[in-house]
Amino acid sequence: RQTGTVETDAEKHDVEYLTPISIGTPPQDLIVDFDTGSSDLWVFSTEMAAKDIKGQAVYDPNNSSTSEKLQGSTWQITYGDGSSSSGDVYLDTVTIGNLTVPNQAVEAAKKVSDEFTDDPNNDGLLGLGFSSINTVQPTPQNTFFDNVKKNLDTPLFTTDLKHGAPGSYNFGYIDPAAYIGNISWTPVDNSQGFWGFTSPGYAVGTETLRNHSISGIADTGTTLLLLPKSIVKAYYSEVQGAQYDSSQGGYVFPCSPTPPDFVFGVNNGIVTVPGDMVLYAPIDSANQNCFGGIQSDTGIGFSIFGDVALKTSFVVFDAGGLQLGWAAK
Numbered sequence: 329r330q331t332g333t334v335e336t337d338a339e340k341h342d343v344e345y346l347t348p349i350s351i352g353t354p355p356q357d358l359i360v361d362f363d364t365g366s367s368d369l370w371v372f373s374t375e376m377a378a379k380d381i382k383g384q385a386v387y388d389p390n391n392s393s394t395s396e397k398l399q400g401s402t403w404q405i406t407y408g409d410g411s412s413s414s415g416d417v418y419l420d421t422v423t424i425g426n427l428t429v430p431n432q433a434v435e436a437a438k439k440v441s442d443e444f445t446d447d448p449n450n451d452g453l454l455g456l457g458f459s460s461i462n463t464v465q466p467t468p469q470n471t472f473f474d475n476v477k478k479n480l481d482t483p484l485f486t487t488d489l490k491h492g493a494p495g496s497y498n499f500g501y502i503d504p505a506a507y508i509g510n511i512s513w514t515p516v517d518n519s520q521g522f523w524g525f526t527s528p529g530y531a532v533g534t535e536t537l538r539n540h541s542i543s544g545i546a547d548t549g550t551t552l553l554l555l556p557k558s559i560v561k562a563y564y565s566e567v568q569g570a571q572y573d574s575s576q577g578g579y580v581f582p583c584s585p586t587p588p589d590f591v592f593g594v595n596n597g598i599v600t601v602p603g604d605m606v607l608y609a610p611i612d613s614a615n616q617n618c619f620g621g622i623q624s625d626t627g628i629g630f631s632i633f634g635d636v637a638l639k640t641s642f643v644v645f646d647a648g649g650l651q652l653g654w655a656a657k
């Protein structure tokens with residue numbers, strides 16, 4: 329039985345968290361976005377057109393003595409923000425920290441959309457969602473976590489994302505030094521392939537929790553906290569000068585004073601998103617107005633507890649108990 333840990337670095341404004349992995353023999357090092365909101369492990373590869381690669385590291389299956397083409401298999405994924413990629417599939421050895429999976433499905437990109445080409449630091453994605461939504465055809469493949477979990481002390485991983493500082497993903501154990509107080513546990517609905525859960529309510533600032541069921545997913549691949557329009561309006565009604573700016577595609581408000589905290593329930597506990605985390609990023613060079621870290625989930629069909637929510641907490645993604653644990657830190 330094993331456990332593992334790997335450090336993840338926050339990009340500017342914590343827009344994404346990038347984590348090192350190794351693929352093949354000899355090991356090829358890439359840095360990818362660990363994404364609990366999807367379930368494909370795909371990487372930039374030597375099968376792509378040179379014009380679509382701008383600074384990323386690429387996986388070369390021909391340079392790995394352990395790669396084996398999964399004949400006839402292809403993949404194609406489109407994310408909620410419209411970005412997309414596609415290609416073919418190899419089985420190869422993948423190592424994260426001290427954990428190795430010998431025959432992991434590695435999805436080699438042949439095409440990626442501009443959002444990925446224009447993100448030089450990101451060499452691909454490692455899905456940590458449920459394997460039921462893996463896009464490989466004709467036979468969907470297992471995620472790294474699904475393949476490694478039989479070797480783990482316990483089938484869970486934890487996230488400890490931070491604001492503008494390296495965080496960590498741990499596999500197979502809960503580090504008691506990584507959080508304070510108690511872990512609030514809530515059941516996971518994985519029927520859509522996501523780490524879905526329902527929060528019982530929310531509060532703005534120091535008010536008492538309002539009963540309002542919020543069904544959403546814990547998604548490290550989404551930057552912001554995307555909530556029902558009514559809650560977003562209630563929150564920004566308490567932020568001086570806040571307004572919906574269609575040119576920015578969301579609520580913006582003066583970067584000072586610090587806006588109120590946003591609190592959401594997890595079972596009988598609460599998670600507090602400090603006001604200064606709702607100040608997602610300045611939209612002008614004078615840093616006068618800021619884009620909000622809380623925006624509407626309209627059109628998605630569920631809420632998304634992205635990095636703005638996750639980086640406030642130590643979160644346990646427990647596939648054994650099919651539950652999520654949230655703790656302060």
Ligand SMILES: O=C(Cc1ccccc1)Nn1cnc2ccccc21
Pocket residue numbers: 363365366407408409410411453547549550551628632
């Ligand atoms: O796509 C989204 C956010 C989103 C926006 C609008 C509707 C639904 C969801 N997150 N995401 C989760 N994993 C991702 C991977 C790449 C890009 C975005 C990714």
